[in-house]
Structures are given as C-alpha cells and as structure tokens.
Amino acid sequence: MTACxxxxxxxxxxxxxxPSMLFSQNDYLRVTAPGNRQLxxxxxLPTPSAGSQDPKMAGEISDxxxxxxxxxxxxxxxxxxxxxxxxVLKTSYSASAEKxxxxxxxxxxxxxxxxxxxxxxxxxxxxxxxxxxxxxxIVFSMTGERSCFTSKLAFVSTATGNKEIYLMxxxxxxxxxxxxxxxxxxxxxxxxxxxxxxxxxxxxxxPDLYRRELFTGSEARISSSSGINITGAxxxxxNRIALAMSKDGNSExxxxxxxxxxxxxxxxxxxxxxxxxxxxDGRYIAFVSDRLGKPQLFVMDADGSTPRxxxxxxxxxxxxxxxxxxxxxxxxxxxxxxxxxxxxxPDGSEDRQVTFDGSxxxxxxxxDGRFIVFSSKRGGAEALYVMxxxxxxxxxxxxxxxxQSHPAWSTRF
Amino acid sequence: xxxxxxxxxxxxxMTMLVFSGCAKDQVKPDQGMTQPPAKSGPVAEQPAVKxxxxxxxxxxxxxxxxxxKDDVSAGLARPAAQESDSQSAEAARRAxxxxxxxxxxxxLSQTARDTLYTNAEYLLKKYKGKVRLEGxxxxxxxxxxxxxxxxxxxxxxxxYLITLGVPTEQLSIVSYGKERPLDPGHDENAWAKNRRVExxxxx
Numbered sequence: 001m002t003a004c005x006x007x008x009x010x011x012x013x014x015x016x017x018x019p020s021m022l023f024s025q026n027d028y029l030r031v032t033a034p035g036n037r038q039l040x041x042x043x044x045l046p047t048p049s050a051g052s053q054d055p056k057m058a059g060e061i062s063d064x065x066x067x068x069x070x071x072x073x074x075x076x077x078x079x080x081x082x083x084x085x086x087x088v089l090k091t092s093y094s095a096s097a098e099k100x101x102x103x104x105x106x107x108x109x110x111x112x113x114x115x116x117x118x119x120x121x122x123x124x125x126x127x128x129x130x131x132x133x134x135x136x137x138i139v140f141s142m143t144g145e146r147s148c149f150t151s152k153l154a155f156v157s158t159a160t161g162n163k164e165i166y167l168m169x170x171x172x173x174x175x176x177x178x179x180x181x182x183x184x185x186x187x188x189x190x191x192x193x194x195x196x197x198x199x200x201x202x203x204x205x206x207p208d209l210y211r212r213e214l215f216t217g218s219e220a221r222i223s224s225s226s227g228i229n230i231t232g233a234x235x236x237x238x239n240r241i242a243l244a245m246s247k248d249g250n251s252e253x254x255x256x257x258x259x260x261x262x263x264x265x266x267x268x269x270x271x272x273x274x275x276x277x278x279x280x281d282g283r284y285i286a287f288v289s290d291r292l293g294k295p296q297l298f299v300m301d302a303d304g305s306t307p308r309x310x311x312x313x314x315x316x317x318x319x320x321x322x323x324x325x326x327x328x329x330x331x332x333x334x335x336x337x338x339x340x341x342x343x344x345x346p347d348g349s350e351d352r353q354v355t356f357d358g359s360x361x362x363x364x365x366x367x368d369g370r371f372i373v374f375s376s377k378r379g380g381a382e383a384l385y386v387m388x389x390x391x392x393x394x395x396x397x398x399x400x401x402x403x404q405s406h407p408a409w410s411t412r413f
Numbered sequence: 414x415x416x417x418x419x420x421x422x423x424x425x426x427m428t429m430l431v432f433s434g435c436a437k438d439q440v441k442p443d444q445g446m447t448q449p450p451a452k453s454g455p456v457a458e459q460p461a462v463k464x465x466x467x468x469x470x471x472x473x474x475x476x477x478x479x480x481x482k483d484d485v486s487a488g489l490a491r492p493a494a495q496e497s498d499s500q501s502a503e504a505a506r507r508a509x510x511x512x513x514x515x516x517x518x519x520x521l522s523q524t525a526r527d528t529l530y531t532n533a534e535y536l537l538k539k540y541k542g543k544v545r546l547e548g549x550x551x552x553x554x555x556x557x558x559x560x561x562x563x564x565x566x567x568x569x570x571x572x573y574l575i576t577l578g579v580p581t582e583q584l585s586i587v588s589y590g591k592e593r594p595l596d597p598g599h600d601e602n603a604w605a606k607n608r609r610v611e612x613x614x615x616x
Contacts, residue, residue, distance in 0.1 A: 163592070184592050187557070206587060207560065228564050228588055231557050244561065246568075251561035272561040288558060294517070295558050318555040337553050337599075361555065406556075 039142075041075040042085040042109075049092035049103060061091055061102070061131050067171055068135035068149045071395065072370065073388050074142055085109050089138070100124045104134050106141065116141035128173055136412075148366040152410040153373060154178070154188035154197055155384060159402035165199055166404075167214075170366070170373075170386070172397035178212070187406060191234045194410035196258070198222070198232045198241060209243055211258060222260030231275045234258075235302075236282040242266065244274035253287055253304075266304035277320040277329070278302070279346070286310060286320040286329055286346075297331055299346065310348050322346070323365050323389070330363035330372055341374055343391075354391030365389070367411045373397075375405040498542070502614040505540035508532075509612035512570060513605065517554065519565040521573060529570060532612065533577035541583065543615040546571050548588040549595070551604035556590055563588035570610045585615065 043065055046058040069089075070077040078085055091104045105117040118137055122130045132149035139147040151170055156163045159177075165185045168175040179185050181203040188199045198211045209223035209232045223229040227246030234241055239258055244251045248265070251272045255264040267273040271291035278285055286299045292309070297317050300307040311317040316334035323330070329346055332339040338359035344351040358378025365372055369389060376385045376396075382405045383398035398404045509532045512525035521529070536544065548567030550559035567586035575581055596603035 184589070186560075186592075227568075227586070228560050230560050246561065246564050250565060250568075272558065272565070274561050275557050288555075290558075295555070316554075318558055332555065334553075334555075339555070 038076040039074060039087055040078045040082065040085045041069060042078050042080045042082055042088045043069075044080055044088055044090045046091040046093050048094060049101065050094040051096075054093070054095060057093060057095060057127065060127065061093065064128060064131040064171070065089060065091070065135055068132060068147075069138060071386065071388070071393060072139055072147060073393065074139065087115065091134075095124055098124050100127060100130065102127075102130050102134070104138075106138055128169065132169070132171075145368060146412060147370060148368045148409070148412060151367055151412050152190075152194070153384070154190060154199075154408040154410070155375075155404050156186060156188065156406040157400075157402050157404045159400065165197070170371075170397070170409075172384070172399045175400070178214075187231055188408040189233050190408050190410040191258075192236055192238045192411060194413060196234075197408070198234065200228075200230045200232065209241075211260075220260070222258065223256060233276050233278060235278055236280055242276035242278065242285060244276070253285070264304065266300065266302075267307070268304075275319060277322050279322050280324055280326045284322075284346070286322060286331075288318050288320065297329070297344075310346075311344065311351065312348065313351065314342075317342075319362060321363055321365060324367060324369040328389070330365065332361050332363065341372070341391075343389075354387070355394065357394075360385075362406050364407050364409045366409050373407040373409055375407065501540060502542060502616065505535065505542065505544065506612070506614045508535050508539070509544065509614075511609045511611045514566055514608040514610075516551070516604070516608065517562065519548075519562060519569050521569060525570070526573065529573050530577065533574050533579050536574065536579045536583060537577075540614075543583055543585065545613045545615050546574075546584065546586045547593075547611045547613055548586065549593060549607055549609050549611065550591045551607040552591050552594060552599070553604065554591065556592070560588050560590035563590045566608075566610050 043062050046061045048054065066077045069075045086109060088107050088109055089104060090107065091102065094101045099121065100123065101119065101121045103119040106115040107113070108115055116137060118134070120130050120133065129150065136147050136149045139145070148170055152167050153170060154165055154167050157166050162182055163184045163186065164180060165178045165188050166175055167178055178197070179201065181201060183202040186200045188197055190197055195215060196211055196213055198209060200207050201210050206224065207228050207230055208221050209229040210219055211222045212219040223243060223245065225245050225247035228244060228251060230244050232241050232243040240263065241256050241258055242253055243256065245254050246252070250270060251274050252268065253266045253273050253276050254262060255266060256262050266285065267287070267289070269289065269291050271289055272295070273287060273289045275288040276285045277287065283302055284299050285302055286297055288295050289298050290296070294316050295318050297310040297320050298307050299310050310329070311331070314333040318332050320329050320331040327345070328343045330341060330343055333342050333353070339361045340353050341355040341360050341363045342351060342353050355374070355376070358376050360374050360376045360378070363372050363374045371386050372389055373384055373386050375382050379396065381401060382403040383396055384404045384407050385394050385396050387394040510528050512521070512528045514525070515522070546567040548563030548565070550563050554562065564586070567588055571584050571586050574584060591607070594603070594607045595609065596606040
C-alpha cells in the first residue's frame, strides 16, 4: 500500500462508522450501585444476528469491551452468569468479507430496562474501532462524559533498531509506523485537534523540530536553529508551540507559531530551561529548570513572567504535564537510578507518588483526564502502561517485545 | 435521522479532505536521513602521545619533536600535502581523543582540559578540516534534560578549544543526550564512559 492509500484508510476508518440509534435517549441515565461500590457488569458472549458463528470475532469484541470498561473503574467486569450482576451487555454481530453490523444493548438486570442500545454498520476492518465506539457510548450513557477509547497514542519505539515514531490505539492494538528515516526521533506531541504531530528528529543531523499532518502525511521542518530544538508542546489554541532551543547560548524556552516563526522568548537564565507544559486554559506553562542546581519544576505565566517554583521536595524533578481539567500536574521524580510518577496540584500542594514498581517516566494524560499513559521498565524492556488518574489499575498496553517509550495522547477521533 | 445525516456529511467532508490532501501533497518520503556516521575503527581512549606539559594557557609555539613522533606513530611520515583528504580525516578521527565528565556536570576537569589542549594542537597544526563535537550523557537523567546537558558539555568543550586558538569556523556541536551510549552497561563504569564529548570529522 502506498503511504497515501494507508492514510486514506486511516481516515475512512475514522469516518465510516455510522451509528443509528435503536433506542431514543435524550438524557443519559445514571445507574448507581448501592453502597458506592463499582457496578458489576457482565459481558455476554456476542452472538451472530445473521449468518454463522464467528468465535474469533466474538472473543475479540468481548475482550475489547471488557478492557475498556474495566479500565474506567466505573464497572467491575464480572463473568457472564454471575447472579448479582447489575448490568448485562448483550452484543450481536453480522459480518461479510467487507461489511460489519454490530449491535449492542446495555440492560439493567434488576428491572430489565435498556440503558442504551445502538447499531453500527462499518467496514469489516473497523471492528476494533467500532468496539471502542461502543464502549465510549456506554461510558457516556452512564456518566454524561465521553472517554478516550477512540483516541490514538503516538510513541517512540526501537523496533527497527533506531528510535522511530509510531501510532497505536489506546489499548495497544493497531500499531502503525509513522517515521522511517533511520535516525533518532523523539518527543512526539499531538496538536489539540489530533490532526498534527510535532516531534524532534536528527534526520538532517541536528535535533530539529518537525510538524507532520497525519492525514496528508505532509511534513515541514519548523525549527532548525543551531543546537537543540526539543520538547515541543502545542498550546491549547493549536496555533503556537512552546519548545526549548539553545541557539542563544543555553537551553531556553521559546514560543513559535506552528509554521515556525519565532514569537517570543519566555526564559532568560544561564541555567537549563526546557520541557514546557501548558495549562489547559493556556495561561500558564510548567517547565523544568536547573536554575537552583538540580532540575526542578517551575510554573510561569504564558508570556514568561513571574516564574515560581512548583516542586519543593525531591532532588530531581522533570517531565511535567498538566491534566486536561487543570487540577493536577503529573511529573517524574528521580529516586536513585529510577524515576517515579508523581501528581501535584498546580499551587504546589498535595504532592503524591503514584508509581512504585520499576522505573516509570513520561506521563501523559488521556484527553478526558481519566487515565495517564507512561513508560515503565518494570517488566524489563521499556513498555507503555496505562493507569487511572488516581494511580490504580496500572496495566501494560505494549504488545510487542520492542521497547516503547515517550507516549503522547491524541484527542478523541 | 438528522443524526445519521450529519454523520454522513462529516464522513463525506473528511473523505474529500483526505483525497484533496493526497492529490496536492504527496507524502514526502523521509529523506536525507542518514544516520550520523558510525565510528569506524577503534577510537583511542587517550591521545597516542601525552603532552608533557599541561598548561591551560593558549598554545603558541609548535612542539616539533612531538609532531614527528605523532606522524611516525600514525604511520604518516609523508608530507602532509600529499596525504589524501580521507586519510587525513581518518587520522584526525583517531587522534582527537574524547573527554569525560562528572555526573550531571558540564565542567571541564583538568584531565579533560589536557586532552582538549592536545586536540587543539592537532586542529591547529595537522587537521584544518571541520570537526563536530558530540555531547553525550549517561542513562540516569531524564532523556529530555540530558539533551540539554549534552549540549552544554559539547559547547563548553568547543568554547575551550576556541580560547586555545582553534578557529570557530572549524568547530560545530551536536547533543545526543543519552541516545548513543558508548557502553551499554548499567553500572558506574559504563556511566563514566558515557558522560563524554566525542570528536567527529565532518565530511
């Protein structure tokens, strides 16, 4: 397949799932379990609505739904037939070589009431995407908020022997290589629309910043100043990028337009300043600076004024990322030769460690703020894990033996 | 129904967007992405001939005796003018020794200064081509911070060479952070080797 055809497929994949409501529902229904426990959800084995049984497809659908819904923490997925389930999810499918029709009904066990039901027709190869759309509908019907199951992760992998950028689904499936330039590629970051990705690449020798349009594949080198052009981060407006450059002596944070025009210099300090992270309202930027000796987190106004220290404990704190709701900043603290992920409030209060096993780096929030993806060496080779925002349910999503690191999380497609 | 209709519209719009995008901008292949030249052959840990004096002062007078010894030891007794470019580049690559740093530091140790002194002499007298200083770190820091630290190491070394009289135009730098360790180990021994600045001859 040509690259263009691949991209066309990707986009078709994103748009050809046409939902039709089986059950008209204007307001979402809150179903709560007694005693504030998780809702027990039984996922019935998907059955064919027409045609023959396809056990492989049935298994794939139910595994996918179980993963998505269990990860949310709203549900506790229980085996089918457990007598005290609160909800049962019934799915049926009918598939030809090209087409796929999937239908589901979420039923409250006690009353027999249908909470939500939908039918989707899609291309056969969009099975997983359709399943994630189901799961997203179900979370929406229960909470009134969409989740991130149809979003993508960008990450760095050494599968080819050098660091290239890849894309995959949030649960680690559908891995697709994005760069193939044989050099070192680092620090992917999605634009707020999810349609563009910036990253640093050594493909022309120097660590320069590139911007790629994911759907057209067209790419531009947008920052190639002498020295480093690294840790680029899109502003929430999608038009500006904060990044670290060393062209004026040492690593400082600058603001450029997404076309690469320099707009402002935000830090002026003989120390190293880098890794900018925007607050979701675009008013503040958290960053790393070793102006007091070791790398620590600071927060400044988005015009570079009034920098103040954020972290006051820990000798070495890096990689800040602001949550989409603005209430937390995730970052990494060094403990000996290992890193652990912490969460802290933007005012510096409630600093809390959330990973403990192995060395864990590069935290990035899901677009709905429910989850954090990070890279971990707990299992040997570096791999990607997802956890809930409170640190629970740390789950490996990498499904290959090749090292995966440096995730970035797109918005929902 | 209206929901379906708007869904179809969105699908159409997005599909059109893709096709127009493809027609206009063919995917630009990633090109010119050569890996930085691999280090061929062993790179000397130490200069072949250690300088007998170790001043941090600018180099002025030629050290003739030592130059002859260098030439002999490198098997290059012929006059420099007859040497092919690639031979002299290869000799420079072997002769320009790397320097090492303490953890999370880009300060030059006395040993590093001595090595840079020797390298400066070589660049002033024997090799006038361009060289690139590559800054590297050990694996312990964060990869992002290490890119800036490696940059500072390379820049400090380059500035020292400039104070020794090496022309600025001859020198450039690049930081690899912790991306290209010399020793893949995970102990103090390996880390010490990896906190370094290397010299590469630019073709």
